[in-house]
Amino acid sequence: MAESKAILDIAHGVPPVSVSQTSTRVNKTGSWKYIRPLYRDRVAPCNQGCPVGIDIEGYMNLLREGRVDEARDLVLRENPMPATTGRVCYHPCESSCNRASFDQPVAIHSVERMLGDMALGKPAAPALEKRAESVGVIGSGPAGLACAYHLARLGYSVTVYEAESEPGGVLRWGIPEYRLPKAILASEIGRIRDLGVTFRTNTHVGRDVTLAERGMHDAVFAATGVHQSRELGIPGESLTGVWRGLDLLRAVNAGERPQLGKRVVVIGGGNTAMDCARTALRLGAEVTVLYRRSRNEMPANHEEVEAALHEGARFSFLTMPVEVTGDPREADIDPLRAIEDTFGQFDRSSEDPRVSAVLCARMELGEPDASGRRAPRRVEHSEFRIACDTIVTALGEEADTDYLPAELHGGAIRVTALGETSRTALFAGGDLLEEPHTVAFALGSGKRAAIGIDHYLRMKAGEAGADVELGELKLGPDGNLSMTRWRADDPVARVNPVNEVVRVTDLNLSQFGHARRAEDVLRPAWETRHDFLEANLGLPREDAMAEARRCFNCAVCNGCEVCLIFCPDVSISRRDDGKFDIAYDYCKGCGLCAAECPRGAITMTREGL
Amino acid sequence: MTQIPLKEIMPHEEFLESGHLACPGCGASLSMRMVLKALGEKTVVALPACCWSIIAGPYPQSSLKLPLYHSAFETGASVASGIKAALLARGDTETTVVAWAGDGGTFDIGLQALSGAAERNEDILYVCYDNEAYMNTGIQRSSATPLGAWTTTTPGAHPEARPKKDILAILAAHRIPYAASATPAYPEDLLAKVRKAKATKGTRFLHLLAPCPPGWKTADDETIELARMAVRARIFPLLEIENGETWRITVDSPGDPIGPYLAKQGRFRHLKNEDIGAIQAQVDSRWKALQRRVAGS
Numbered sequence: 006m007a008e009s010k011a012i013l014d015i016a017h018g019v020p021p022v023s024v025s026q027t028s029t030r031v032n033k034t035g036s037w038k039y040i041r042p043l044y045r046d047r048v049a050p051c052n053q054g055c056p057v058g059i060d061i062e063g064y065m066n067l068l069r070e071g072r073v074d075e076a077r078d079l080v081l082r083e084n085p086m087p088a089t090t091g092r093v094c095y096h097p098c099e100s101s102c103n104r105a106s107f108d109q110p111v112a113i114h115s116v117e118r119m120l121g122d123m124a125l126g127k128p129a130a131p132a133l134e135k136r137a138e139s140v141g142v143i144g145s146g147p148a149g150l151a152c153a154y155h156l157a158r159l160g161y162s163v164t165v166y167e168a169e170s171e172p173g174g175v176l177r178w179g180i181p182e183y184r185l186p187k188a189i190l191a192s193e194i195g196r197i198r199d200l201g202v203t204f205r206t207n208t209h210v211g212r213d214v215t216l217a218e219r220g221m222h223d224a225v226f227a228a229t230g231v232h233q234s235r236e237l238g239i240p241g242e243s244l245t246g247v248w249r250g251l252d253l254l255r256a257v258n259a260g261e262r263p264q265l266g267k268r269v270v271v272i273g274g275g276n277t278a279m280d281c282a283r284t285a286l287r288l289g290a291e292v293t294v295l296y297r298r299s300r301n302e303m304p305a306n307h308e309e310v311e312a313a314l315h316e317g318a319r320f321s322f323l324t325m326p327v328e329v330t331g332d333p334r335e336a337d338i339d340p341l342r343a344i345e346d347t348f349g350q351f352d353r354s355s356e357d358p359r360v361s362a363v364l365c366a367r368m369e370l371g372e373p374d375a376s377g378r379r380a381p382r383r384v385e386h387s388e389f390r391i392a393c394d395t396i397v398t399a400l401g402e403e404a405d406t407d408y409l410p411a412e413l414h415g416g417a418i419r420v421t422a423l424g425e426t427s428r429t430a431l432f433a434g435g436d437l438l439e440e441p442h443t444v445a446f447a448l449g450s451g452k453r454a455a456i457g458i459d460h461y462l463r464m465k466a467g468e469a470g471a472d473v474e475l476g477e478l479k480l481g482p483d484g485n486l487s488m489t490r491w492r493a494d495d496p497v498a499r500v501n502p503v504n505e506v507v508r509v510t511d512l513n514l515s516q517f518g519h520a521r522r523a524e525d526v527l528r529p530a531w532e533t534r535h536d537f538l539e540a541n542l543g544l545p546r547e548d549a550m551a552e553a554r555r556c557f558n559c560a561v562c563n564g565c566e567v568c569l570i571f572c573p574d575v576s577i578s579r580r581d582d583g584k585f586d587i588a589y590d591y592c593k594g595c596g597l598c599a600a601e602c603p604r605g606a607i608t609m610t611r612e613g614l
Numbered sequence: 615m616t617q618i619p620l621k622e623i624m625p626h627e628e629f630l631e632s633g634h635l636a637c638p639g640c641g642a643s644l645s646m647r648m649v650l651k652a653l654g655e656k657t658v659v660a661l662p663a664c665c666w667s668i669i670a671g672p673y674p675q676s677s678l679k680l681p682l683y684h685s686a687f688e689t690g691a692s693v694a695s696g697i698k699a700a701l702l703a704r705g706d707t708e709t710t711v712v713a714w715a716g717d718g719g720t721f722d723i724g725l726q727a728l729s730g731a732a733e734r735n736e737d738i739l740y741v742c743y744d745n746e747a748y749m750n751t752g753i754q755r756s757s758a759t760p761l762g763a764w765t766t767t768t769p770g771a772h773p774e775a776r777p778k779k780d781i782l783a784i785l786a787a788h789r790i791p792y793a794a795s796a797t798p799a800y801p802e803d804l805l806a807k808v809r810k811a812k813a814t815k816g817t818r819f820l821h822l823l824a825p826c827p828p829g830w831k832t833a834d835d836e837t838i839e840l841a842r843m844a845v846r847a848r849i850f851p852l853l854e855i856e857n858g859e860t861w862r863i864t865v866d867s868p869g870d871p872i873g874p875y876l877a878k879q880g881r882f883r884h885l886k887n888e889d890i891g892a893i894q895a896q897v898d899s900r901w902k903a904l905q906r907r908v909a910g911s
């Protein structure tokens with residue numbers, strides 16, 4: 006520098022005052038450290054908590070960045086029907102959301118619903134290459150649909166056999182229109198059809214075709230669900246006016262509007278019972294739900310119970326039906342005898358008196374049973390009568406697996422971690438398995454089996470080894486398999502990913518501000534109870550986008566630069582690709598970057614290891 | 615509440631170099647880094663003896679990309695005033711002159727020079743990074759050392775017995791145009807205050823809480839968390855004072871109990887429950903007094 010030359014002491018060649026000529030960068034202060042920070046993306050708990058196995062954190066982050074189309078495509082990689090799950094899934098993901106410990110969980114289902122609705126009419130990415138093998142799928146409920154979808158996207162020819170006239174399973178014939186509009190379901194099934202999947206409806210496997218005909222297929226996925234309603238097992242059950250819940254829902258879903266009379270009693274405390282109660286209300290009845298335990302033990306989803314209550318259903322807890330009584334028609338018996346005197350005896354055996362009441366007993370709760378719920382006990386001499394015109398039973402369903410090989414009959418089917426039954430090439434999923442009977446588990450089991458079938462067929466074709474690194478396919482140690490990981494084509498660039506779930510204690514919550522969770526817009530109950538239009542309207546687009554911004558983006562670096570900002574040693578720099586470099590020559594290993602990272606994306610590791 | 619992401623408010627330019635000689639996790643070096651980002655290139659720093667004399671690097675190195683003058687322990691405010699006068703003589707009205715001093719150099723030995731400069735309303739920005747003791751010479755107490763703290767001159771058996779000096783009130787009493795407290799744990803607040811100070815003429819004073827892992831006996835990675843806890847617990851309220859009269863709290867201090875803040879620090883390890891209660895009572899009464907000043911202005 007000319008200036009510094011000017012102040013040189015001529016005699017000694019040094020400045021008369023000491024003026025620094027170098028920077029401290031000559032000191033490699035990084036040698037002081039004994040631990041070093043490492044960018045290491047982990048797994049968000051919501052991803053592990055989603056039975057479908059969706060990269061929820063990933064799409065939330067894309068939405069934060071305004072990359073809406075990519076967010077939508079990220080969902081479609083794992084979930085063939087986000088508009089459906091956004092409406093009917095009980096969202097276990099939200100129960101595992103880290104934000105719950107801060108204020109309230111992210112309304113993941115509402116964001117998923119927005120993405121699902123945006124995806125309606127949009128195709129899913131087709132297979133890159135076709136494969137020669139074909140797969141048969143029995144049953145077109147969510148499990149069968151998911152399996153078909155993923156297999157088609159992997160290049161296989163898929164035929165779905167469905168006993169009913171239209172595909173969808175419980176989504177089509179069970180869940181009522183006011184919770185899942187059938188046009189939306191049809192659109193999402195259309196997307197699967199557009200991938201080239203063949204649907205053979207009105208085809209009951211076992212009756213119309215046999216499993217033996219699967220000779221046409223290289224592998225089969227069975228997902229026929231549970232449809233045999235459990236019986237009440239009490240006198241009077243077969244009287245006219247006693248409906249099986251599934252039959253009622255299916256009739257209404259077929260467009261019928263059965264006359265149920267004024268007073269309807271629904272028996273059961275599960276989701277089917279709630280659907281029946283809310284359907285009966287819409288058919289103009291007053292509804293009483295009988296449940297033998299208390300509200301706390303109800304297996305039905307909390308939101309469904311709330312909705313039924315708001316719409317005016319009454320609940321009689323700790324109540325067990327002991328007998329259905331028919332109309333005695335006593336007042337009419339004399340004229341009847343007079344007619345019989347003239348015209349001869351009627352065939353009285355076929356007489357079919359209509360339900361008039363249900364005789365009930367009061368229950369009390371005793372010790373917890375095997376399920377951990379307190380077991381109900383009947384209270385002596387507590388019988389009472391509830392007058393009614395119709396009874397709807399909703400006591401759960403069992404599977405009909407007669408079409409399957411004998412060794413798979415009786416009880417839930419057991420499958421491997423890749424969905425295969427004890428029969429080679431025969432896979433199963435959905436409600437046939439001993440897993441929670443939900444749409445999300447069904448979709449997840451279909452995807453799992455699609456991976457299993459792909460692996461099996463590739464192994465058979467000599468393209469893959471027998472071993473599958475299951476641990477690496479799962480989203481977190483306990484999550485479902487990820488199709489993206491199976492295909493090894495993750496669009497999210499991850500740094501040193503490890504399959505470890507980030508807990509709330511790994512986050513730095515100080516970097517977040519409180520924000521209220523957006524709640525779905527509900528039509529008023531006095532309005533919804535009179536029609537079959539959708540009752541829950543979801544979130545307006547902007548609110549759903551804002552909700553996505555409430556997400557902490559746990560475990561995966563989103564480039565917030567908090568680490569860079571708090572480094573006292575100016576050792577972190579941002580690269581052009583948006584990732585970060587740490588200058589280990591200068592990083593002293595203080596760990597502030599890791600401590601301040603809001604999402605636990607940096608791990609301190611021992612130096613030299 | 616929608617937060618503006620930090621990366622959008624933090625200037626990218628760096629005036630602090632790597633390889634400086636601060637301890638790992640040093641709050642003083644991070645403070646300098648952030649303050650200079652807000653001040654920008656046209657800045658000169660006058661530095662009395664303190665840890666930063668070391669952090670700046672031995673001759674012929676410097677860890678700042680800006681001019682920095684080393685000077686004597688008691689002279690921070692005078693040297694800065696002199697540099698400002700020299701710049702003005704050369705016709706430079708733009709450059710901000712900063713006196714950057716520790717708590718010892720501010721609360722104790724430099725107070726006379728600071729008071730004189732403030733009284734004359736010298737056009738300087740005086741920044742005190744407060745690590746609550748003479749750290750450079752090995753953790754001796756200063757009048758900024760908080761009640762109950764261990765230092766080498768206030769050992770565990772006789773911990774600091776006097777409350778921390780209220781330096782902001784002293785500066786406010788000089789009726790200087792701007793005085794404020796800040797910490798790197800709240801970067802948005804810190805940047806705003808530095809910018810405001812830069813834009814103000816006359817003597818401006820910033821009091822920064824700068825946790826010191828070796829001196830406080832804390833983990834290297836807790837520097838920011840500790841500063842945050844101090845603010846939340848009302849031990850170090852974030853405020854600004856204009857013309858000695860208008861007092862304003864800039865970041866809400868919810869009043870977390872002080873126990874967890876003290877418990878994190880080895881320098882408070884000897885405290886018994888009743889000591890903690892006494893410190894809490896003092897924090898509470900100081901907070902009340904502050905509330906009164908804020909309400910009354």
Ligand SMILES: Cc1cc2nc3c(=O)[nH]c(=O)nc-3n(C[C@H](O)[C@H](O)[C@H](O)COP(=O)(O)OP(=O)(O)OC[C@H]3O[C@@H](n4cnc5c(N)ncnc54)[C@H](O)[C@@H]3O)c2cc1C
Pocket residue numbers: 093094095143144145146147148149166167168169172173174175176179180208209210211228229230231254276277280408434435436437441442443444445447
């Ligand atoms: C009324 C009701 C409401 C529900 N609401 C919800 C909800 O809101 N959220 C939720 O997560 N879960 C809900 N569930 C549970 C959820 O619907 C099921 O867990 C899920 O549908 C199971 O999917 P699946 O594919 O195994 O079987 P299913 O959906 O039952 O589909 C099986 C399909 O196989 C067909 N099939 C059966 N046998 C044969 C055969 N031999 N040949 C050919 N086809 C055959 C059936 O016709 C049917 O279409 C509800 C269930 C019911 C009954």
Ligand SMILES: Cc1ncc(C[n+]2csc(CCOP(=O)(O)OP(=O)(O)O)c2C)c(N)n1
Pocket residue numbers: 663664665666686687688715716717718719720745747748749750751756
């Ligand atoms: C007149 C004088 N006395 C003593 C010293 C020794 N000395 C150098 S730095 C320092 C302590 C400074 O303490 P503080 O101002 O709090 O800054 P810190 O080191 O804590 O950053 C002392 C006592 C000195 N340089 N000059």
Ligand code: SF4
Pocket residue numbers: 049050051052061062065101102103104111113555556557558559
């Ligand atoms: S905050 Fe976001 S990433 Fe974290 S668990 Fe909740 S939804 Fe998932």
Ligand code: SF4
Pocket residue numbers: 041042571572573574575576577587591592593594595596597598599639
């Ligand atoms: S904050 Fe900087 S110095 Fe500290 S560990 Fe991280 S990179 Fe290293």
Ligand code: SF4
Pocket residue numbers: 044561562563564565566567568569601602603604605606607
């Ligand atoms: S602080 Fe932000 S930028 Fe740094 S690792 Fe964490 S998420 Fe990524």
Ligand SMILES: [Mg+2]
Pocket residue numbers: 716717718744745746747748749750
């Ligand atoms: Mg000090």
